[in-house]
Amino acid sequence: MSDETMKLRREWERDIAEVYEKKLDFTLPDYINESGIPLKCVYDREDVSDTPPEMPGQYPYTRGIRALGYQYRPWMIQMLHGFGTSEETRGRTDFLSKEGMRGYGKDNPVVLIEVDAPTTVGLDPDDPLSFGATGLGGPSISTLDDLDNLLKGYDLSKTRFAPNTRFTCLPMLALYVVYAENRGYKIEELIGQSQNDSLTRWLTTDIGGPAPKVQQKLRAELIHYTTNHMPRWNHTNLSGYHYGEMCAPPAQQLGIVMSQAVDLISDCIKAGLNPDDFIPRLSSQVHMGMSLFEEIAKLRAWRRLWAKIMRERFHCQNPRSLQYRMHVHTGGASMTMEQPLNNIVRSTLQVLASVLGGTQSLHTCSYDEAVGLPSEDAVRTAIRVNQIILHESGAPHVSDPLGGSFYVEWLTNRIEAEARKVMNEIEDRGGFCKCVESGFIRRLLNERVIEWRQKVDKEEKVVVGLNRFRSEKQSDVPAFSVDVQKASEIAIRRIEEYRASRKAPQARRALEKVEQVMLAYESLEQAGKLMPALIEAARAHCTLGEMMGAIYKATGGQVHASEYGKL
């Protein structure tokens, strides 16, 4: 430390000791952030003396993955949406696009679709288990016709189609490939996104499905297929969001996601893929909470840790393998039912943090989400938050605007270190998949959920309007409602017609083939045969539930397989 710095710091310390502590009898607060890192009252040069110089677009990409950030192109405004029927969902897509939902530019539409729960697990709408859930929180998407309802008129070589599925990413991709093929597109032109992270969803939502080992095979299969045939397709979006919504603090979210990445990449190498061929198409869905600077530091640490792991561990040479892209989803669980307009302020802070942290893409929650799906008014405001920050605040004019801030740089280092600790702990216990199976990660999360509740009850954690500053008058936002019964009836009628109009023996043979291939898929080395069989099945007009049913039939699983024996 230079003499000058030392002198100034001494003076500051004397001020604290003599004025605040002695004269004013003030005890310094001992703030600890969400990730459990104790904070000082101020940071200076000394705290970041070991931070190496770096510019945006340079390894390890703390300051951004490209030399230019939002000056070159703004973040994508991707709004996850879906409800009722595929037509109602398309209506919402059109509304959102009109209001400003887009990819990097106006000519790059995005269709980020939430499907209903049966579709995410692999049940057709007429399956008895789908009762009450069809059309809830998303449309049922089981057939080529359903996809057409969502996507007709879109140029599929420019449209980012991203269906939010859980276990059914493969049958959904098969349907999409065939749908695009029927419209005259080559599959190498397609540019959408598969979630391909069923393990996180399995772990955090506790809904049945294939065993984790089977899920590992499915995710490797999807990556194997797209890497070889669909070079522009983003095959995997590792979710940190679900952990964040279950109260995992920022550093823990990052640690868990990175441990999953290591596990997944190792699997793909076993499946015969070269890291530099598939890693560039990995990305993350990142949670955004209320701890402003910690969240900004998290995004910076996210990119840096990724770049280091990919270079040090997987010896990646391709720069794109090191440049990690992220889509931020603002925190749905931070929305309160009480005083709902406060939620706009929360979203604003979260979007601002995401932008200051340099995200590529954003989904912004709407202020009425504590009572249900967003209304048009509420979701328009969520888009406006992005547009105001983009066009009015000036925040995007300078790349990594907080780079060099003593506090933010120090915090970035600390979040990275804490995340590494979480990763090491998971790896010591056998890695991500083992820790999903053993329940270890779920226990970590459960502890956090209970802790959050206790802190809120004791007012150690303040949630404005909920445990402090409550108001007598309840300002009720009307809940957006969907005629689910009607949506379900329509979906059932359609799928019956779809099945009736196809050649049954051909469909049956295609499904038998899927089952056989899945049965023979004993180890990751055999990846690469399932997707082609599913694509054949989609061509034979098999439904999503039937395709997933054939997979379940071969592997077992808690979701009852749709019967295809009756064909």
Added chain:
Amino acid sequence: MSVEKVRVLIGRFTLDGHDRGIFTVMNALKKAGMEVIYVHFNNPLEIVNSAIQEGVDVIGLTSSMGEHLLECSVLMEELRKSELDIPVIVGGVIPTSDLPKLTEMGIKKVFGPGSKPEEAVSFISQISLKNRQTRKG
């Protein structure tokens, strides 16, 4: 004389993945000394059957995807058929505008967003005590 623990069946409907809220409620119930039987990934009939088998004092349901009206109406119908008088309460993402419909179905109490787990605990303990006394008397 030892008093038998209050037994609560917590049910989560077939495909609803949200369990953060119900997890905190179950934790609070256990802390209050109650016995919790948790069934998830179940349809309304399965939930009623579990309640019968387990002889519970209260059925608590959780719903966060908007399935509450349909699933609760089926469940209440099944419960009526079973001729058992078990009080049913619901929590989760329930808009206040749906409260009259749920009350009409016979749901005893709704704990929507912003409710504290302790509110459910105290309601369950009161209603169980009252019902046990009525049965004895």
